[in-house]
Amino acid sequence: MPVRTPAEAGVPPETPPGIRMPEHHQHPPKHGFDPVAGLLAILLPGLGHIARGEKKRGLLAGFAVLAMFFGGMLIGGIDVIDSREDKWWFYGQALVGPIALAINHVHQTEFKAFGVAHETDASGRIVYHTTERLLRGPHRLRSVFPGETRKIADVEIRDANDNVRETRRLPVAAPAGPGEGPPNVKSLAKVNEIGTLYALCAGMLNLIVILDAMFPTLNRRKGGGK
Amino acid sequence: MNPGLLLAYTPLIDPLNLHAVWFWLLIPLAVLIAMAYKAVRVPDMALYWRQTALFAAQIILGIVGLYVFSLVVLNWLLPVIV
Numbered sequence: 285m286p287v288r289t290p291a292e293a294g295v296p297p298e299t300p301p302g303i304r305m306p307e308h309h310q311h312p313p314k315h316g317f318d319p320v321a322g323l324l325a326i327l328l329p330g331l332g333h334i335a336r337g338e339k340k341r342g343l344l345a346g347f348a349v350l351a352m353f354f355g356g357m358l359i360g361g362i363d364v365i366d367s368r369e370d371k372w373w374f375y376g377q378a379l380v381g382p383i384a385l386a387i388n389h390v391h392q393t394e395f396k397a398f399g400v401a402h403e404t405d406a407s408g409r410i411v412y413h414t415t416e417r418l419l420r421g422p423h424r425l426r427s428v429f430p431g432e433t434r435k436i437a438d439v440e441i442r443d444a445n446d447n448v449r450e451t452r453r454l455p456v457a458a459p460a461g462p463g464e465g466p467p468n469v470k471s472l473a474k475v476n477e478i479g480t481l482y483a484l485c486a487g488m489l490n491l492i493v494i495l496d497a498m499f500p501t502l503n504r505r506k507g508g509g510k
Numbered sequence: 511m512n513p514g515l516l517l518a519y520t521p522l523i524d525p526l527n528l529h530a531v532w533f534w535l536l537i538p539l540a541v542l543i544a545m546a547y548k549a550v551r552v553p554d555m556a557l558y559w560r561q562t563a564l565f566a567a568q569i570i571l572g573i574v575g576l577y578v579f580s581l582v583v584l585n586w587l588l589p590v591i592v
Contacts, residue, residue, distance in 0.1 A: 333550070341549050344558070348546035352539070354522065359535060361525040395523075465518065471525035474532040479525065482539055489546040496550040 322498025332497025360479020
């Protein structure tokens with residue numbers, strides 16, 4: 285039987301004689317650069333692949349990323365998307381794209397309130413008051429707890445001598461009256477951890493999806509197969 | 511659960527009361543991670559669901575393995591050492 289050289293056998297010349305490299309090592313995938321697909325992938329998970337003609341890949345990746353993100357919210361509520369109280373987790377979740385940023389914005393502006401002090405004046409009116417320093421610290425924007433409700437109220441910003449410097453309309457955490465309650469229930473313990481983890485995994489996986497759309501593998505099947 | 515809270519439940523806003531079964535939620539998470547990852551990794555989409563099932567099973571087995579390892583270390587190994 286004639287002995288064939290590596291070149292005759294279709295093996296790259298750098299491969300040692302007698303060793304047959306796997307197919308994907310013989311022909312490593314080539315990568316391109318598609319900034320438009322990358323941008324579309326950032327806007328909506330999977331949209332970059334759909335725009336490139338890989339519809340099935342895009343739909344499956346987008347579905348899985350969004351199912352993870354909204355699954356996390358279903359488990360832990362809107363509380364799991366929180367750039368103030370869970371800052372480091374949110375950095376990962378934000379990789380899901382504008383959807384995560386919009387939900388965080390709604391959470392911060394429509395559900396949270398300042399935990400300012402209040403007292404009842406001589407006429408029976410509840411007066412909310414704080415200082416600039418306390419607004420940045422103990423009286424900062426926070427979740428509304430059970431037994432409280434969220435109200436938009438005039439808050440007196442006082443100086444160190446307790447003189448009213450200005451009045452601002454702010455969302456405040458006020459004592460709940462009959463039939464009132466917080467706008468959302470804060471999730472705790474494992475339910476909060478699992479919900480946060482779901483949304484974080486969605487962001488991390490979407491980073492892979494964005495990178496694959498931006499730097500696509502060129503020699504794989506277009507259209508995402510059957 | 512507090513009946514008042516149950517009545518006020520709003521999906522995606524309020525949390526579900528799944529404290530007793532939280533560990534089962536790792537299974538759908540593993541499946542979704544495998545779905546997203548394999549959607550961009552498999553060269554031929556004909557292999558997609560097979561590869562996804564295999565990867566999800568590997569993740570779940572890995573988690574179960576870590577659980578068993580932690581159980582052995584905490585319940586049997588550490589009491590012997592300390």
